[in-house]
Every structure is written in C-alpha cells, then in structure tokens.
Amino acid sequence: MKTAxxxxxxxxxxxxxxxxxxxxxxxxxxxxxxxxxxxxNLMSVLVLLFAAxxxxxxxxxxxxxxxxxxxxxxxWIYSYNAFGRFAGFEIxxxxxxxxxxxxxxxxxxxxxxxxxFLPVFHNPVVYYSSVVGLIVxxxxxxxxxxxxxxxxxxxxxxxxMATIIIFIxxxxxxxxxxxxxxxxxxxxxxxxxxxxxxxxxxxxxxFYLFAGFSFVPIAAxxxxxxxxxxxRVLVAVMASVTILYSLMMVVAIGILGTRMSKYSTPxxxxxxxxxxxxxxxxxxxxxxxxxxGVAFVASFNAPSLIASLANEHGMLxxxxxxxxxxxxxxxxxxxxxxxxxxxxxxxxxxxxxCIVLASFVQYVPTIFAEIRFQHTDEFPTHGFKLPxxxxxxxxxxxxxxxxxxxxxxxxxxxxxxxxxxxxxAYIFIDKDEKCEQKRQARLAKLRKKG
Numbered sequence: 218m219k220t221a222x223x224x225x226x227x228x229x230x231x232x233x234x235x236x237x238x239x240x241x242x243x244x245x246x247x248x249x250x251x252x253x254x255x256x257x258n259l260m261s262v263l264v265l266l267f268a269a270x271x272x273x274x275x276x277x278x279x280x281x282x283x284x285x286x287x288x289x290x291x292x293w294i295y296s297y298n299a300f301g302r303f304a305g306f307e308i309x310x311x312x313x314x315x316x317x318x319x320x321x322x323x324x325x326x327x328x329x330x331x332x333x334f335l336p337v338f339h340n341p342v343v344y345y346s347s348v349v350g351l352i353v354x355x356x357x358x359x360x361x362x363x364x365x366x367x368x369x370x371x372x373x374x375x376x377x378m379a380t381i382i383i384f385i386x387x388x389x390x391x392x393x394x395x396x397x398x399x400x401x402x403x404x405x406x407x408x409x410x411x412x413x414x415x416x417x418x419x420x421x422x423x424f425y426l427f428a429g430f431s432f433v434p435i436a437a438x439x440x441x442x443x444x445x446x447x448x449r450v451l452v453a454v455m456a457s458v459t460i461l462y463s464l465m466m467v468v469a470i471g472i473l474g475t476r477m478s479k480y481s482t483p484x485x486x487x488x489x490x491x492x493x494x495x496x497x498x499x500x501x502x503x504x505x506x507x508x509x510g511v512a513f514v515a516s517f518n519a520p521s522l523i524a525s526l527a528n529e530h531g532m533l534x535x536x537x538x539x540x541x542x543x544x545x546x547x548x549x550x551x552x553x554x555x556x557x558x559x560x561x562x563x564x565x566x567x568x569x570x571c572i573v574l575a576s577f578v579q580y581v582p583t584i585f586a587e588i589r590f591q592h593t594d595e596f597p598t599h600g601f602k603l604p605x606x607x608x609x610x611x612x613x614x615x616x617x618x619x620x621x622x623x624x625x626x627x628x629x630x631x632x633x634x635x636x637x638x639x640x641x642a643y644i645f646i647d648k649d650e651k652c653e654q655k656r657q658a659r660l661a662k663l664r665k666k667g
Contacts, residue, residue, distance in 0.1 A: 230446045233433065237454035239374040240429035243319075243511045244326030245569070246381065246462065247484045247504045249422055250469050252566065254477040256419035259400045262466050264419045265426075269459040272427040274613040275580050276455050278587045280448035281603035283434045285596040287443055291434035292579035293526075298596065299586035302532070303643060308579050309526050310639040312431075315575035316519025317553055319429075321560040322568035323512035324351050329565060330504050333482045348561045355516035356554040361543050366517050373510020380503025381461055384488055384496075388468040391491030396474030421623040425569045426462060428576040430454060432518065445600035516557075520549035534646060570628045577620050578632065584614045 253261040282295045293312055297305025328347055332338040338347065358365060402415060433454070434447050465484065470477055472487040480486040485504065489497030524546035527538030541547045560568065587603070587610045590596055603609055624632075 229441055230450065233440055233446055233450045234453055235374050236370070237430060237433045237450050238378065238457065239370055239511065239514070240432045241427060241454060241458050242377050242381070242461070242507075243429065244323050244330075244504075244508045244565075245422075245426045246377070246465065247500070247507075248326055248329065248482065248565070249426065249569075250466055251478055251480060251483045252422050253419050253466070254470065254483075256402070256415045256422075258402050258475075259397050259470060261419055261423075262463055262470075264416060265423050265462055265466060266459070268420055268423040269427060269455065269462070271613070271616045272424065272430065273452075273455045273459075274609050275584070275617065276430050276451045277603055277609055278584050278613055279431060279434060280451045280601055281598060282583065282587055282590070283447035283451070284444045284598040284601035285590065291431060292583045295586040296579075296582045297530075299589050300582065303640075304582060305530075306526075306532050306643050307636060307639050308582055309522065309532065310642075311575050311578045311635060313519055313523045313526075313553075314556070314635050315572055315579070316515055316522060317556040318560060318568050318571045318575060320352070320355070320512055320515040320519060320553070321557045321563075322565060322572060323508050323515060324348055324557075324561065325565045325568060327351070327505065327508045327512065330482055330501065330508065333480075333485070334501065345561070349558060351512070352516070352554050352557050352561070355513055356550050358513070359517055359520065359550050360541065360545050360547055366514060369510050369513045373507050373514070376503045376510070377507035380500055380507065381465060384484060384500060385461070385464045385468055387496070388472060388488055388491050389464075392468060392471030393474070394471065396471050398474075417623040421573055421620065422566075422569065424576075424620065425573050427455070427458065428572060431576065431579060442600075444598075448601035516550075516553065520546050520553040523552065524549040532646070567628070570624065571631055573620065574624055574628050574632045575635075577617055578636075580617050581614065584610050584617065588614075 250261075253264065257264050279291065283291075286294055286298070291312075293305045293309035296308045325348070328338055328344060331347075332344075338344050401412075406412065430451060433451060434443070440446055469483055469487045472491045473480075473483065477483050477487075482501070482504070485497050485500040488500045523533060524538040524540075527533035527535055527549075528546075537548050537552065538546055539548050560571075563571075588607060591603075591606055591610070
C-alpha cells in the first residue's frame with residue numbers, strides 16, 4: 218500500500234485507485250482460476266460475477282462509512298466508534314492476522330509459481346528455506362523504513378495490469394469456442410445439493426479475489442479528501458476488477474477448455490498454448506513481479522497496523538509500536554514475521570480460506586456499524602450516501618453469513634483461537650485512559666449532524 222509522509226503531499230484520487238487495484242489483484246488472479254473451474258466449469262464466470270456483486274455490496278457499506286470518518290484504520294475504526302474499545306481491538310487484531318496470512322499466502326504463491334518451471338523448489342528443504350528467507354528478507358528491508366514501499370508498489374501494479382491486459386487482448390484471438398463446454402460439472406448438475414456444494418466451494422475461493430478492497434480506507438489520513446475520494450475509488454476498483462477477472466476467466470477457458478483444472482499456473486499455460494513460449498514467459502515474469510510486490514507491501518502494512526494500535530490509540534503496549542532510528546516499528550515487524558513463519562507450513566488454499574474468514578470477521582461488525590449509524594444518524598456522511606438505507610447492509614449481512622457454511626472446521630478453529638487470544642490479551646493489557654477520553658470527547662462532538 219502506498220504511503221505518504223506526514224505533512225507531505227497526500228495521495229490523489231488516481232493514486233488511491235491504483236492502490237486499490239494493487240490491494241485487490243494478487244496471486245489469486247493467476248493461480249485460482251484452476252480451482253474455480255474445477256468446481257463450476259464455464260459457470261465459474263457466473264460465480265465470479267455473483268461474488269463480485271456480493272463483495273460490491275460490502276464495499277458500498279465501506280464507502281458509506283469511509284464518507285463518515287477521516288481516521289485511518291477502516292473496519293476496526295468503524296467498530297471502535299460503533300461498539301466500543303473491545304470490538305475495535307478484536308477487529309484490529311483480525312486485520313493484522315489477515316495481513317500476516319496475506320504475506321504468507323503471497324510468498325507461498327511465489328514459490329508455487331517457481332515450482333512450475335524450476336523442479337528444485339519441489340525439494341522441501343529448498344522450499345521452506347526459501348519461504349523463511351523471503352519473509353526474513355522483507356522484514357529486514359522494512360527495518361530500514363518505507364522508502365522502497367512506493368517503488369515496489371508501483372512496479373507491482375504496472376506489472377500485473379500490463380500482464381492481465383495483454384493476456385486478455387492477445388489471448389482473445391486464440392479462443393476456441395468449442396472449449397466453452399461443459400457449462401457445469403456433471404456432479405453439480407445431478408442434484409440441488411450437488412450444485413449447492415460445488416457453488417459454495419467455488420464461491421469461497423472467488424470471494425478471496427476481491428477481499429483486498431478493505432485495505433483501501435486503512436490509510437485514510439494519507440489521502441486527499443478521503444471522505445469523498447475513498448467511496449468513489451471503492452466503486453471504481455470493484456467495477457474495474459470485476460471486468461478484468463471475468464474477461465481473464467473467459468479467455469483462459471476459451472484457450473484451455475477442460476484442461477484448466479490440470480495446471481497450477483493456468484493463465485501462463487493458456488497464454489503459452491495461445492501464442493507460444495513468449496506468452497508463457499511474459500505471464501510468469503508478470504506474475505512473479507506482481508506477487509513479490511503484494512507480499513512486500515503486505516509485510517509493511519501488517520506491522521504498521523499493530524504499531525498504530527499501540528502508538529495512536531493506546532490499545533496495545535507501547536513497546537509493540539516502538540520504532541528504530543529509521544522510523545520503522547521494529548517490534549511489530551518481528552511479531553509479524555514470527556506469525557507469518559508459523560503460518561508458512563500451511564497450504565496456499567488453506568491460507569486463502571483463513572484470509573476469507575478474517576475478512577468475514579471484519580465485514581460483519583462493519584455492516585452492523587453501518588446499520589447502527591443509519592438508525593441513529595450518528596457521524597454524518599460527506600459526499601457519499603448509501604442508497605436504499607438498510608437494504609444493501611442487510612443483503613450484505615445475509616450473504617456474509619452464507620460464507621460460514623463454506624468454512625472448514627480447521628479454518629473456524631483458527632479463527633476462534635485468534636479471537637480467544639485477542640480477548641485474553643485485551644484483559645491484561647493496560648488501557649491508555651487518555652486515548653479513551655479523547656475518543657469520548659470526539660464522539661460527543663460528532664453524535665449529531667452539524
């Protein structure tokens with residue numbers, strides 16, 4: 218995620234837009250079409266559109282809330298102001314956990330891509346040494362401050378956008394329309410329960426492709442006119458990404474057909490089959506740059522979040538937010554690296570499911586916060602107002618709870634452990650009363666519309 222120095226030039230609408238694109242489009246765009254197609258064949262495009270519609274409703278809720286608050290923090294700030302300190306603390310910890318999962322998932326995705334053409338990475342010693350090496354490398358770089366973050370973020374954004382657009386435009390000329398069959402797997406078409414099962418499995422994976430939008434409002438204070446620009450960016454990013462994902466899926470299926478489910482890097486293989494070796498190399502290089510960039514930026518965002526919980530809001534011990542002479546939160550960086558390394562023993566798909574769970578945990582209280590503010594007229598909006606009042610939040614809430622039916626017991630157990638550890642930590646952490654008093658004073662001023 219792009220950053221701006223305090224007092225320096227703030228991020229414009231266009232900068233926030235590309236920040237949003239980079240937050241949403243990650244490794245899943247290149248690796249997950251295989252899994253989605255395996256469950257729903259050609260109808261995976263419809264599943265993708267349904268997931269996009271679902272996440273867009275949640276994004277509209279975020280847009281409305283972003284129009285009410287200038288503060289950085291997004292979901293945990295909304296919960297903090299709606300339901301109090303404990304709710305904000307829990308959501309803040311889950312967002313940090315989501316950041317750790319994202320970092321690990323992108324590192325695993327990077328090595329999965331390398332495995333596809335470098336057999337040495339199938340060796341467990343080489344593989345896990347590389348995982349540890351990359352996470353440690355990111356942490357060391359972050360210890361020297363944020364100077365590289367903007368460069369890596371911009372390079373990553375340019376690489377992924379160029380790769381996706383070239384794949385769609387050039388690949389469209391190599392489509393075989395006979396490959397748009399079967400429309401749906403036999404197992405899914407045989408019964409309603411079979412369809413529901415396959416649809417749910419694909420939906421959970423597709424949901425991950427859009428989850429990154431929630432990171433956009435986290436750096437609100439670094440943006441120009443955040444109450445107006447963030448809502449507009451969220452709508453623009455969701456529309457853009459939906460179009461790109463849908464076209465990528467259609468082109469990939471049109472080139473590979475039923476072979477989509479056989480490859481760990483389906484987009485690269487599809488382009489190789491469509492245009493030759495240069496297409497494969499182009500996609501692989503674009504993937505590697507993109508995934509490396511997302512992993513690096515995640516390694517910066519996650520520790521920055523818990524450091525802000527400690528330094529700006531007094532919700533964690535001050536030592537966690539302690540910074541070195543390069544203004545880097547070194548304790549938070551070490552904590553993030555440690556948790557990410559523990560997660561690195563898990564598979565890419567399990568990490569994806571943890572990210573979706575952590576997203577769900579922040580979406581639900583955020584939606585309830587929106588319903589509360591709609592009902593009480595607290596915190597007036599500035600430049601964006603959610604249409605339909607309760608309709609979109611209620612629909613978003615219903616579909617968010619549907620996601621619970623698709624989580625495995627292992628994923629739910631991980632989420633429960635994170636919640637319990639956070640709750641226990643909250644009990645024993647000394648509360649910063651000055652921060653709470655400032656919060657109460659701010660709430661008193663904003664309770665009524667001016």
